[in-house]
Amino acid sequence: MSLAETTRTAEVMDAIRRRVTSRTLAPGDRLPSIRGFASAMRVSPSTVVEAYDRLAAEGLIRSRRGSGFYVVGGAAPLTLAEVGPKLDRAVDPLWVSRQSLDAGPETLKPGCGWLPADWMPMTELRRSIRALARADDATLADYGGARGSAALRRLLARRMADQGVEAAPDQIILTASGTHAIDLVCRFLLRPGDTVLVDDPCYFNFLALLRAHQVEIVGAPFTPNGPDLAAFGKVLAERRPRLYLTNSGLHNPTGASLSPHVAHRVLSLAAAHDVVIVEDDIFADFEPEPSPRLAALDGLCRVIRIGSFSKTLSASVRCGHIAARADWIEGLIDLQVATGFGAASPAATELIAGALGDGGYRRHVEALRRRLSLAMRDVDAKLARLGFAPWTEPRAGVFLWRRLPDGLDAAAVATAALAEGVVLAPGDVFSVSRTASSFMRFNVAQCGDPRVYDVLARAMART
Structure with a gap:
């Protein structure tokens, strides 16, 4: 076997190992057919046969006569450092x-x-903490409701309306944090092996979180006005992502703002390719005048809005929120109950509502x-x-x-x-x-x- 053939065989083996490590292929799952995987990897069928035979010799897979190759053994613990490319x-x-x-x-x-x-409003926070100490016993000791504080959700609905986003309080659920909100949406809409589109560059914890969901991550170049529309459309057409995850208000890391023209084209392309948009709007309050918001232009049809107050109020008092179309809210609530047994704590939401409720x-x-x-x-x-x-x-x-x-x-x-x-x-x-x-x-x-x-x-x- 030539050096080039050996290298191609190793590449096929590594591709299978990554799928097993990331749990895209679980124990008992059938491997792709030899001809199908050869076409996907752009190698000869004999190279895939050699790779499968070597993996079988290692004990990672086994052959079933007349049926193909299957993953064997128990699933290894999910180690995020092993998912995706090896990074410095x-x-x-x-x-x-x-x-x-x-x-x-x-x-x-x-x-x-x-x-x-x-830089945080410590006077307002301390005043809210003193008020919280006088709250009823249930606020200090009980679980919160499945949706979270009705008072805070009403307040958030009014604040969103000021930013052009129309969301009834029942279209909003409170979460443990903004990151938890994105995690819930990913659990709701994604399965291992799905493709997710992000900006390139994008907030780096998007990449870490998506690793945990074992999805394929693709990027579209980001410009000072938003995503490069030609590249964005090409990725949608060729890779068929399930989600587009972005900051559109004040972009992280670039600080750029989405232009009206780009915002409308992004929504048109997303609609044409049936892509859901997750708009992380955590920096909304830093803008004196709101730039275009995809959630506002779309009316929460295919856009899900995420937010929190960790950047402007306190990163210690964790509370995020999701605003989404009404028929998705119940499923998101069930996931939150299953994974966190309720929304953000009543103590945290009471404190935040108190800090937001006056002019301070x-x-x-x-x-x-x-x-x-x-x-x-x-x-x-x-x-x-x-x-x-x-x-x-x-x-x-x-x-x-x-x-x-x-x-x-x-x-x-x-x-x-x-x-x-x-x-x-x-x-x-x-x-x-x-x-x-x-x-x-x-x-x-x-x-x-x-x-x-x-x-x-x-x-x-x-x-």
């Missing part, structure tokens, strides 16, 4: 998230996705927008002095998406900075295609310490 730690979404989550108070985190504690939160958000605008200009100028180039100028929000100078590799710079106690977010952690190696995402609210730029300069000089 510096660009692995799970690893990058853990660096920020586990960082001590001495660590600087310009690569994380949330605001520092001293509105004044906090207005001040926050002004503070972020000043920080964005300041950080942009400091990054420019280090040679970073803009990709787009966000109209609001938290993030700057910037290109490193001189062809520097962002992952190498991030690795060097981590050794000095600074957590950065290199571009390829956000990119399905790994084509953002020269970019970094910066959280302007986390860039106030001058040490960020000193460490960044040294890391760039060493790589």
Whole structure:
């Protein structure tokens, strides 16, 4: 057997191993036919026969005369690090998230996705906590209802209406967090092996979460106005994804906003190809004037809206929400009961409703927008002095998406900075295609310490 044939055989074996590891193929499942898999892998049938014979010798599969090959043995535990492509730690979404989550108070985190504690409305939160202490016993001790607090859902319905999204309170369910909301939607609509479309680049935890659902992830290039429409349409036609998962308000990581023209075309293409859109609108309150929302334009027909208050109120008091068409809500509620036995805790929802219920939160958000605008200009100028180039100028929000100078590799710079106690977010952690190696995402609210730029300069000089 030639070297090329050996390599192709190994590729076929690896493809089968990945399907078994990710549980796309479970014990007892029949493997694809030899001719069908040869066509899919673009190899000869003899190469697939050789690969199957070797896997059978390893004990991973076995042959049944006249029937084909089947997976044997018990299912291995699902290890997300083994699902999908092997990634360098510096660009692995799970690893990058853990660096920020586990960082001590001495660590600087310009690569994380949330605001520092001293940017949050601590006076309003403490007032709500004092009020919560006077709540009835059931609020403090019992499970919440399956949909979550009716009072908070009514409040959310009014807030969504202000953003152009018409959703009755019964079309909204509360969840343990925004991430939990997306997880529930994935459980509701996806099966292992389905295809999901994301922006390239996209929020890196989308990629980690989708790994857990054992789906195929494909990307469409993202532009300052939204997804590249030609590439978006081509992916829909060729890959037939079940979902499109996106931020359309203030995009993570780029900070871009969806233009009206692109928003209408995205909805038209999604309708033509029967694709459900999950719109994560977690940064909505950072915008002084709402940019186009797919959920508003679509009327929650094929768009599901996700949100939470972890970015503007508290990441410690977890509560997310889902707004969806009425005939999907019951199924989502049943899934939430099965996986979490109820919605977000009554204590958390009471606290959030209290913080949102007066003018304090509105004044906090207005001040926050002004503070972020000043920080964005300041950080942009400091990054420019280090040679970073803009990709787009966000109209609001938290993030700057910037290109490193001189062809520097962002992952190498991030690795060097981590050794000095600074957590950065290199571009390829956000990119399905790994084509953002020269970019970094910066959280302007986390860039106030001058040490960020000193460490960044040294890391760039060493790589």
